[in-house]
Amino acid sequence: MAFPLPEATPESLGLDSSKLDRACALVEKDIAQGFHPGAQLAVARHGKLALHRSFGCMERDRQQAVEGQTLFLLYSNTKVITAAAVWLLVEDGLLCFGDAIADHIPGFEAHGKGDITVIDLLSHQAGFPKAVIPIECWDDAARLREAACGIVPEWPRGTRTA
Structure with a gap:
C-alpha cells in the first residue's frame, strides 16, 4: 500500500461527503466548547484517502496549530x-x-x-x-x-x- 495514501473524492469511494462535513463540524464544535484543543480526522476506504483535516491547536496553553504531520500522545x-x-x-x-x-x-x-x-x-x-x-x-x-x-x-x- 502506498504512503501517503492517494487522495480521492468521498463520492468516488462510495462515501457521503455531507456526513464527512458533519463529522468535521462536530470536531470543530468540540474544540470550540473546550473539550480538547485540537484534533486530526482522516477517513480512508479502499486504500484511498477521502478526508484528512487538522483542527485547532496542539495544546491548550500554546497556540501552535495542528498540522498534517502533528503527532499526538495516545496514552x-x-x-x-x-x-x-x-x-x-x-x-x-x-x-x-x-x-x-x-x-x-x-x-x-x-x-x-x-x-x-x-x-x-x-x-x-x-x-x-x-x-x-x-x-x-x-x-x-x-x-x-x-x-x-x-x-x-x-x-x-x-x-x-x-
Missing part, C-alpha cells in the same frame, strides 16, 4: 489500535487469543508468566497492571523484550481485572 487509546492489530493477526491465522505470550516472545515465561495468554493481556487480566517499561527501551527491540520478560506479576493471571 490508553493505543489499546484500541493494538487490539485491532491483534484481531487482524487472528483473522490471518497468525495468532490465537489462547496463545501463551511466551510462545511468541521467548523469555516472557520468566517470573511465572508462562501461562499468560493474548486474551489475558487484552482483557487486563494478566496480573501486572502497574508494570512500567522504561522510555529508554521503547525504540530498542532487545531492551524492550528484556524489560517485558522481567515483569513480575502482582497476582496470578485471570484472578483479577485491572
